[in-house]
Amino acid sequence: MYFYDIKIYRTYKYKLRPNKVQRQSLEQILGCCRFLYNIALEERITYYESTGKGIGYYHQQYQLKDLFKTEGFEFMKCIPAQARQDVLKRLDKTYTSFFKGGGFPRWAKKHKYSSFTLPQHVKYDSNKVTIPKVEKLRMFCSRNIPKDAAIKFTTFKKQVDGWFACVTFEIDHIAPIRDNQAVGIDMGVTYFAVTSDGQYFDNPKHLAKHQRRLKILKRKLARQKKFGYNWRKTRYQISKIYLKITNSRKDFLHKVSNQLTNEYSFIAVEDLKLKNMTKSSKGDAENHGSMVKQKSGLNRVLLDLGIGYFFTFLDYKSIEKGSKLVKINPRNTSRKCNKCGHISKNNRKSQSKFECESCGYTVNADRNASDNILGDGVALSRKREAAACALA
Ligand SMILES: [Zn+2]
Known part of the structure; x- marks a missing residue:
């Protein structure tokens, strides 16, 4: 058997254990990222409507530092600098796919916009992870990142069952050259x-298995008072089933x-x-x-x-x-x-x-x-x- 060297990407997902203050910080960063996404989208739309031209990523990124100095926008400083750039890059990506025939970029809604990404400045130390402006977060270290891995970026994700860190890294890998089957x-x-x-x-047909319970819960949700305590509870149960699926x-x-x-x-x-x-x-x-x-x-x-x-x-x-x-x-x-x-x-x-x-x-x-x-x-x-x- 022969072997050859390649570089591959891997992503490990860890469950975080933030304390109350840290959870609030994470929520705040996420909320501000979503807000930034929407104002950047609005800027692109209004600029296009008034001039007939588009704005690119670099132009928007250049404006960022002025934005944070503007009165009324200081609260956005809570977003780590690199996460800001990632927000604008995400928007830029949706525009690229739009020009290739995809759908028009949409407003980031609270329940859809659920993560932010940091390319660097994230430190791992056995069962702790440190990111700017949140300090040391505890996490369940289910497996170790290989020693020779080069960390490329980390996405912090909010799910129904808590916060997670998805670490993507690059490692050397030796793949075998195999006989033909x-x-x-x-x-x-x-x-x-x-x-x-x-x-x-x-076929596993995951959806069908849970369909009955989903149907019952959705009917229940429709009867309940919107945004009330019971309504939120039912909605939580529904999203749990979707996560399971x-x-x-x-x-x-x-x-x-x-x-x-x-x-x-x-x-x-x-x-x-x-x-x-x-x-x-x-x-x-x-x-x-x-x-x-x-x-x-x-x-x-x-x-x-x-x-x-x-x-x-x-x-x-x-x-x-x-x-x-x-x-x-x-x-x-x-x-x-x-x-x-x-x-x-x-x-x-x-x-x-x-x-x-x-x-x-x-x-x-x-x-x-x-x-x-x-x-x-x-x-x-x-x-x-x-x-x-x-x-x-
Ligand atoms: Zn024939």
Whole structure:
């Protein structure tokens, strides 16, 4: 076996144990960050409306020091300097994605804006973490950050169950170069994933399990007096359930991605663009949303399963373990016969049954798709290697 050196990013999450004063300081910083985000957004909007031009990140950052001197804004000094820059960078990022076709940046709402980030000046000392303006915070040190790690940034996050520090660091990593065990994976609704060598991963359906209780609580919430004591209590219970769903979903995705990257050194998946999928289900001018109902159901389930997270996990785990991940164009993967190559939508008799019109090949539909995905993945990878050789 061969090895090669790479640098990888890792994030460890620690639960913090702030005292009352510290908790107030953290809340205050978070509140001020949110306020800063909103005034920076407002500035961008009004500047654009009056001049027809945009303001960039550096311009806004330059103005910051004047802002803190302005009367009435002194309270914002509680934000550590680098966290301020991060707020403006976050806003800048939403603008960048807006220009690439994403949604227009939104106002930061109290329950949505839940974290602030510090790139430096955070010190760790076994079970204590020190940040500017809050002093030493105690934390549960569940595992140690490696000694040779270079800390890149820390995000302080407020959740229903308390405050957390998410530390992201860079370390040297030795990844093995492995022999080829190739696999194609089809993601679906009936099964979460089906591999080309016949492994079936069942769907966990986390949401459905908790759906009943959520429904009851939401009905209760609607009856209660808004912002009253009982209303807040119910809302707290609801967010606890959502947190539970998120945690068990991530846990499941970690397990599956671990297993796959352990077993295979070459993994082909479909390049699913979740945003495009949600868009396409609404239909366009030509194709008046046929299958709209079916598709929106599928999209909802896919989103529920957190395919986005899954691909992220698969991506970084492949790099760490020396596997190769290839994303292929999902077109025709479910309609093409893997035996003779005949493409027709009539090949797929039902959600689970595939029967080729041309050669009569009969197989589980997801299994046929995963075989196609593997074939396309290998072809794409060879093509890329040939192109790289031609350049060298
Ligand atoms: Zn066929």
